[in-house]
Amino acid sequence: MQYEMVAGFETHVELATNTKIFCSCTTQFGADSNTHCCPICIGLPGVLPKLNRQAVRYAIMAGLATNCHIANISKMDRKNYCYPDLPKAYQISQYDKPLCENGYIQLSNGRKIRLNRIHIEEDAGKLIHKRGDTYVDYNRGGVPLIEIVSEPDIRSVEEAKEYVEKLQQIMRYIGVSDCRMQEGSMRCDVNVSVRPVGSTELGTRTEIKNMNSITFIGRAMEYEFARQVDLIESGGEVEQQTLRYNDAENTTSPMRGKEDANDYRYFRDPDLVTISVTDEEIEELKAKIPELPFEKVERYVNELGLSEKDAANIAKYRNIAEFFEAASEGVKNPKSVSNFIIGQIFRRLETEEDKENFDIKTTPEQLCELVKLIEAGKIKNNLAKSTLEKMLDTGKPVTEFVSESDMAGLDENALAELCKKAVESNPKAVEDFKKGKQKAVKSLVGFVMKESRGKADAAAAEKIIIEIIGG
Amino acid sequence: MVTREDVINIARLSKLYIAEEDLDEMTKAMADIVKFADTINNASEDGVEFDNINNLSNAFREDEVVPSYDRDEILSNANDTDEGHFLVRKRV
Known part of the structure; x- marks a missing residue:
C-alpha cells in the first residue's frame, strides 16, 4: 500500500525585543549564566509581570505578514507544569484568545499551509544536565516568543523545508526575529502521521520536539514516516507520543508521556490585564510591513527580467534585495546587476549569516555606476569583472581603477x-x-x-x- | 464529580505526594472546592466582555532595558548552586 505523510508544525520564534516579555531584563544572547535575571523572571512570589508593548507589536506584525486575522481582544493564560526550566511552575502563554488566528503560508507549488494561530508566550530557562545534576540558567527564561501553529497541511519533507524557510524569511524581513536556528531563536516541533494515499482521515500522530536545523527536520521526518509505515504494515499501531530526534544516529526515541491540554490546567493569568488592539493600531503596523520576499520575486521576474532562480536568490535576504534594488536604479538591464551579485559578490559570502549581514565594502551606487559604464559601452565585461574585484577589496569607486583612456577602449x-x-x-x-x-x-x-x-x-x-x- | 483518580492525577502533575489514607478526605474537600467555584456559573453573562471583569486593558511596559540583578543576589535563595547556576537534583 502507498502511504502519504501528514505533518504540522509548531514553531517557536524568539522576538527581537530588547527586553524580556514581562520584565526589563535584556534578551541578549550568550551572557554568563543567570546574569540577565530579576525577581520577575526567576519567578519569585509577589512580583507583578508587565507586558512588553513591543512584543505585542511584533507578534501582530508576524500575524499580518502571514495573512492572519488579528484579535481585537486577547489575554494571557497560565499553563501549569512542573519542570525546573520554569521557575513559577507555570508558563505564561495564551490559550483560548490568541493574538492572531487563521493565517496561511503559500508554497511555491501553490498549496496553502494554513496557520491555526500565532500566540505570544515566555521562553523557559536552559537546563544543562551534568554529573547527575541539573544546572539551571534563567537568562532565556522570560524571553518573548511567538508560537506559530500550523494545521496538518504539509505532505512531504520538501514542503516542510520550504514552509520553515518561508517562515524564517518572512520573520527576518519584517524584523521581528533573527530566526537563528543554531542559537535556538527558532525551534520547531513537528507532528507526523501517515495514512493510505487517498484517505482523508488523520492517522495517530507523534510529535518530534525541539528541532533546530532544517536538515535534521527533513531527516527526522523521513525516519518517522518510514518507522510509522513499517509499524502499520507489520500489523502494529502508532502510539501517540512525544519523541526526541537523535541526530547522531538519525533515529527518534520517546521522551515523556504527552500531557493533555487538560493536564496543563490553563486559566487566565490574574496579574495581566486584557490586551486590546484597535483597528487603527493594526493598520499602523500593517504599514510597517515591507514588501515580502515572494512579492519581490514576482516583481523581479515580471518587471526586471530576472530568472525565477536569480530572483529567489536575491530576494531571500532583505539586505541583498535592498542592495540590488538600489544598484539597479536607472540601469537598463537589472539582470547584469544580479549577475554581479550572484556571480562575484556571493563568492565572498560563504555562510548564510554572511549573506544575511551582507557586509561588503562596495556601495550599491558604486555597482550601479559600473553597470552603467558597461551599458554605455565604455567598459568591456572582462575589465568590469576584474575591476569589481578591486572595488570589493577596497571599497573605492570604479573611477579609481579605470581611467578615461581605459574607458575609451582599443581602436x-x-x-x-x-x-x-x-x-x-x-x-x-x-x-x-x-x-x-x-x-x-x-x-x-x-x-x-x-x-x-x-x-x-x-x-x-x-x-x-x-x-x-x-x- | 471529582474522583479519587482526579485527585491522584492532579497531585502527580503538581509533584505532590498524598498518602493513601488521606485520599478520601482530599477527594471530598476537592469536590467541595469545585462546587463552590461552580457558583460563578450562576452569574448572568449579559453585557460582560468575556472574562474581563475589571475592564482594565493594556497595562504595557516600554521595551527599555533596566540592569538586571547581581547574580549572587539572584542565586541567594537557592538551596544549592554551582558555577553560577541553580542546581537541581536529578529528577527521577
Missing part, C-alpha cells in the same frame, strides 16, 4: 596589432588550434586581454585571431 588597429602579436608569440597555441583544439584560441585571447590590460573586446579579439590563423 581597431591597436586590437589587430595585439592579435597579430599574440599569434606570433604563441606558436604552440596556434599549432594546437590548427590541429583542431578549439580551446587553444582562448589562451591567445587571454594574451590580448593581458596586454591590453583588459581594455580589449574579447569576442572581437577571438574573431580577429581566428582570421589571422585561418588566413
Whole structure:
C-alpha cells in the first residue's frame, strides 16, 4: 500500500525585543549564566509581570505578514507544569484568545499551509544536565516568543523545508526575529502521521520536539514516516507520543508521556490585564510591513527580467534585495546587476549569516555606476569583472581603477596589432588550434586581454585571431 | 464529580505526594472546592466582555532595558548552586 505523510508544525520564534516579555531584563544572547535575571523572571512570589508593548507589536506584525486575522481582544493564560526550566511552575502563554488566528503560508507549488494561530508566550530557562545534576540558567527564561501553529497541511519533507524557510524569511524581513536556528531563536516541533494515499482521515500522530536545523527536520521526518509505515504494515499501531530526534544516529526515541491540554490546567493569568488592539493600531503596523520576499520575486521576474532562480536568490535576504534594488536604479538591464551579485559578490559570502549581514565594502551606487559604464559601452565585461574585484577589496569607486583612456577602449588597429602579436608569440597555441583544439584560441585571447590590460573586446579579439590563423 | 483518580492525577502533575489514607478526605474537600467555584456559573453573562471583569486593558511596559540583578543576589535563595547556576537534583 502507498502511504502519504501528514505533518504540522509548531514553531517557536524568539522576538527581537530588547527586553524580556514581562520584565526589563535584556534578551541578549550568550551572557554568563543567570546574569540577565530579576525577581520577575526567576519567578519569585509577589512580583507583578508587565507586558512588553513591543512584543505585542511584533507578534501582530508576524500575524499580518502571514495573512492572519488579528484579535481585537486577547489575554494571557497560565499553563501549569512542573519542570525546573520554569521557575513559577507555570508558563505564561495564551490559550483560548490568541493574538492572531487563521493565517496561511503559500508554497511555491501553490498549496496553502494554513496557520491555526500565532500566540505570544515566555521562553523557559536552559537546563544543562551534568554529573547527575541539573544546572539551571534563567537568562532565556522570560524571553518573548511567538508560537506559530500550523494545521496538518504539509505532505512531504520538501514542503516542510520550504514552509520553515518561508517562515524564517518572512520573520527576518519584517524584523521581528533573527530566526537563528543554531542559537535556538527558532525551534520547531513537528507532528507526523501517515495514512493510505487517498484517505482523508488523520492517522495517530507523534510529535518530534525541539528541532533546530532544517536538515535534521527533513531527516527526522523521513525516519518517522518510514518507522510509522513499517509499524502499520507489520500489523502494529502508532502510539501517540512525544519523541526526541537523535541526530547522531538519525533515529527518534520517546521522551515523556504527552500531557493533555487538560493536564496543563490553563486559566487566565490574574496579574495581566486584557490586551486590546484597535483597528487603527493594526493598520499602523500593517504599514510597517515591507514588501515580502515572494512579492519581490514576482516583481523581479515580471518587471526586471530576472530568472525565477536569480530572483529567489536575491530576494531571500532583505539586505541583498535592498542592495540590488538600489544598484539597479536607472540601469537598463537589472539582470547584469544580479549577475554581479550572484556571480562575484556571493563568492565572498560563504555562510548564510554572511549573506544575511551582507557586509561588503562596495556601495550599491558604486555597482550601479559600473553597470552603467558597461551599458554605455565604455567598459568591456572582462575589465568590469576584474575591476569589481578591486572595488570589493577596497571599497573605492570604479573611477579609481579605470581611467578615461581605459574607458575609451582599443581602436581597431591597436586590437589587430595585439592579435597579430599574440599569434606570433604563441606558436604552440596556434599549432594546437590548427590541429583542431578549439580551446587553444582562448589562451591567445587571454594574451590580448593581458596586454591590453583588459581594455580589449574579447569576442572581437577571438574573431580577429581566428582570421589571422585561418588566413 | 471529582474522583479519587482526579485527585491522584492532579497531585502527580503538581509533584505532590498524598498518602493513601488521606485520599478520601482530599477527594471530598476537592469536590467541595469545585462546587463552590461552580457558583460563578450562576452569574448572568449579559453585557460582560468575556472574562474581563475589571475592564482594565493594556497595562504595557516600554521595551527599555533596566540592569538586571547581581547574580549572587539572584542565586541567594537557592538551596544549592554551582558555577553560577541553580542546581537541581536529578529528577527521577
